[in-house]
């Protein structure tokens with residue numbers, strides 16, 4: 001069985017044209033020889049413990065205990081603005097913030113380790129070592145009043161989801177995986193990474209270095225101005241939006 005799997009992996013590597021490989025979950029998969037990307041997910045180092053800060057009380061949850069201290073300041077301002085808007089108030093909560101590589105491994109590798117299973121899972125989850133959550137700069141938001149939409153497409157139809165689409169960029173957050181993104185990752189309206197509104201805010205330059213490869217290759221300069229029909233799957237209708245500027 002093991003021999004068969006190895007053979008399949010070798011065939012997959014040859015077919016993909018890749019010349020290097022990675023072994024997430026112990027399975028050999030193709031790795032982009034230039035970027036180290038696996039299944040379209042770029043490499044991300046885990047944040048140093050000294051750079052992590054507690055998530056704000058009232059926002060923190062079991063999956064969102066800490067985040068990068070530089071993003072924490074921006075998150076505080078974002079939450080204050082949300083609280084001041086009656087349509088949102090205290091609805092926003094953190095579903096997932098900083099996630100260690102070890103924790104990511106537990107999530108990604110827990111349900112089948114075949115090449116096909118890992119490739120399919122990569123549409124909605126990053127292989128360990130390739131998750132933006134490891135940087136501490138990325139947050140999955142939820143809406144308390146519609147918890148059933150947690151990490152689901154219908155989050156975009158919640159008050160919190162709509163408010164983030166209109167306002168998160170003002171605080172330096174951009175949606176990592178908008179509908180129709182070139183990275184091949186499923187649309188994730190709940191998943192926002194902090195890059196600062198410009199290079200001026202404390203830590204923004206560092207965050208932009210971390211996400212530079214992703215921003216250059218797959219710029220988040222397209223967002224959905226209106227909700228897609230739910231269901232079916234989101235229709236990528238795009239329009240200019242006030243996103244953080246790209247320093248490319």
Ligand SMILES: [Zn+2]
Nearest residue numbers: 096139140191
């Ligand atoms: Zn996420």
